[in-house]
Amino acid sequence: MDRLMIDCQQLEKVFGAQKAVNAVSFQVPEGELFGLIGPDGAGKTSIFRMLTTLLLPDGGRATVNGLDVVEDFRAIRRQVGYMPGKFSLYQDLTVEENLQFFATVFDTSIQENYALIKDIYEQIAPFKNRRAGKLSGGMKQKLALCCALIHRPTVLFLDEPTTGVDTVSRKEFWEMLSRLKQEGITIMVSTPYMDEATLCERIALIQDGSILSINSPAGIVSEYPKTLYAVRAERMGHLQKALREHASVERVFAFGDYHHITLTPGANQHTVREWLQQAQFEGVELKEITPTIEDCFIHLMH
Numbered sequence: 001m002d003r004l005m006i007d008c009q010q011l012e013k014v015f016g017a018q019k020a021v022n023a024v025s026f027q028v029p030e031g032e033l034f035g036l037i038g039p040d041g042a043g044k045t046s047i048f049r050m051l052t053t054l055l056l057p058d059g060g061r062a063t064v065n066g067l068d069v070v071e072d073f074r075a076i077r078r079q080v081g082y083m084p085g086k087f088s089l090y091q092d093l094t095v096e097e098n099l100q101f102f103a104t105v106f107d108t109s110i111q112e113n114y115a116l117i118k119d120i121y122e123q124i125a126p127f128k129n130r131r132a133g134k135l136s137g138g139m140k141q142k143l144a145l146c147c148a149l150i151h152r153p154t155v156l157f158l159d160e161p162t163t164g165v166d167t168v169s170r171k172e173f174w175e176m177l178s179r180l181k182q183e184g185i186t187i188m189v190s191t192p193y194m195d196e197a198t199l200c201e202r203i204a205l206i207q208d209g210s211i212l213s214i215n216s217p218a219g220i221v222s223e224y225p226k227t228l229y230a231v232r233a234e235r236m237g238h239l240q241k242a243l244r245e246h247a248s249v250e251r252v253f254a255f256g257d258y259h260h261i262t263l264t265p266g267a268n269q270h271t272v273r274e275w276l277q278q279a280q281f282e283g284v285e286l287k288e289i290t291p292t293i294e295d296c297f298i299h300l301m302h
């Protein structure tokens with residue numbers, strides 16, 4: 001196996017009576033783009049903070065590039081890049097001053113690793129004298145990424161980097177990550193957006209502090225054990241209620257313009273279709289579909 005850059009074994013974090021991180025184990029080999037996918041409160045930030053040595057684990061152990069997060073915290077801090085979800089920039093410093101500050105803290109200079117951030121920095125360079133607090137969400141995110149990269153980290157930790165960022169900037173951001181990956185940097189990224197999961201090489205789905213599944217996005221989809229259908233008709237609210245009450249329908253959930261349903265063992269889609277027509281639903285559409293990561297997540301949650 002490739003060299004392991006992140007190794008978590010039964011990692012735990014407890015806040016009062018709540019287990020924010022519950023026996024979490026996963027491994028990330030060198031050069032991988034690994035995603036932690038889960039809703040708010042799933043425990044993603046707590047895992048990031050333990051791996052970047054800002055929070056002590058209450059159980060289990062973890063290493064980053066072979067260094068223990070408790071014993072070797074100083075060495076880890078020198079070599080990882082961390083872009084927290086919020087407040088990573090000094091709002092009153094300009095773009096250039098922020099970058100200079102991070103370079104100085106890591107005992108390096110902007111020039112030394114400029115090649116790594118060049119593509120990203122050039123996009124915000126026209127605003128280099130603007131205070132970080134006055135930048136748009138997308139520009140803040142680019143600056144924060146430059147700051148996290150300025151010392152050429154071995155592992156880059158990005159906690160919800162695209163939350164609150166517009167669709168175009170989100171897309172650009174993921175393209176930047178693929179380029180960084182080509183530079184050999186191992187990247188662990190978290191996101192609550194299920195559509196972004198497919199942009200990672202492997203993902204861990206996490207909820208309530210526990211990992212539900214770890215695999216490639218395609219692997220997670222292929223593990224989905226049911227046949228999934230999308231159903232639509234006029235009067236969607238009414239349709240949902242009717243589907244819930246039908247004996248052949250096992251589970252129903254609203255999904256964009258459709259309801260996604262699974263059927264009870266032995267039931268088939270024709271029975272449901274005929275019944276919907278008999279029940280006078282207009283414009284019925286019922287089709288078998290490939291599950292998305294979100295469908296897989298919903299299935300694993302129950």
Ligand SMILES: Nc1ncnc2c1ncn2[C@@H]1O[C@H](COP(=O)(O)OP(=O)(O)OP(=O)(O)O)[C@@H](O)[C@H]1O
Pocket residue numbers: 015018020038039040041042043044045046047160
């Ligand atoms: N310092 C703290 N004290 C008490 N509870 C905490 C603390 N930090 C986190 N928690 C709780 O632990 C759980 C996991 O939080 P965490 O921030 O790790 O989740 P998350 O997946 O990153 O979600 P979010 O996107 O909301 O930050 C949440 O229920 C949260 O309220």
